[in-house]
Amino acid sequence: MARSSLRERADLVDRFRHYLQDHRLPRTRQRDRIAEIVFASEAHPSAADIQRTLAEGDDHVGTATVYRTLELLIASGLVRAHDFGDGFKRYEATPMQQGGDHGHLICVRCGTVVEFTNDRLERMLPIISDEHAFVHQRHHVEIYGLCSACRKHDLEL
Ligand SMILES: [Zn+2]
Numbered sequence: 456m457a458r459s460s461l462r463e464r465a466d467l468v469d470r471f472r473h474y475l476q477d478h479r480l481p482r483t484r485q486r487d488r489i490a491e492i493v494f495a496s497e498a499h500p501s502a503a504d505i506q507r508t509l510a511e512g513d514d515h516v517g518t519a520t521v522y523r524t525l526e527l528l529i530a531s532g533l534v535r536a537h538d539f540g541d542g543f544k545r546y547e548a549t550p551m552q553q554g555g556d557h558g559h560l561i562c563v564r565c566g567t568v569v570e571f572t573n574d575r576l577e578r579m580l581p582i583i584s585d586e587h588a589f590v591h592q593r594h595h596v597e598i599y600g601l602c603s604a605c606r607k608h609d610l611e612l
């Protein structure tokens with residue numbers, strides 16, 4: 456998720472706590488930490504990335520706990536999983552506002568993910584849907600290619 460404020464993050468963690476409470480699930484420090492890491496990250500982290508970040512903060516959390524917590528975050532609607540074709544899932548907070556979703560540019564070589572928003576594209580997609588007698592609800596745009604760093608590397612060879 457792009458540029459979330461501290462307040463937004465605190466709000467998301469709070470909503471996750473309520474979700475756990477409503478479903479009679481234990482609220483643990485580890486679950487809180489995992490939620491915080493996903494909400495704070497702009498890098499679409501994988502489960503392994505999250506585990507590494509936890510370990511850096513001296514929280515050694517098992518893989519099963521990380522995955523279970525990610526499942527709960529997805530079930531709560533606060534987090535979504537992406538498959539960018541690199542063999543594992545990546546996670547990010549679900550955008551709060553309806554409509555103004557962001558797309559992803561994914562580097563097929565190094566896996567870098569860049570987010571973008573484009574008003575013209577957002578306006579076009581419902582029009583395209585309409586042309587096919589389809590009612591647009593949501594969409595997700597992924598563009599695969601080479602990032603600037605990888606292209607620069609190619610030019611320097
Ligand atoms: Zn994103």
Ligand SMILES: [Zn+2]
Pocket residue numbers: 562563564565566567601602603604605606
């Ligand atoms: Zn790249």
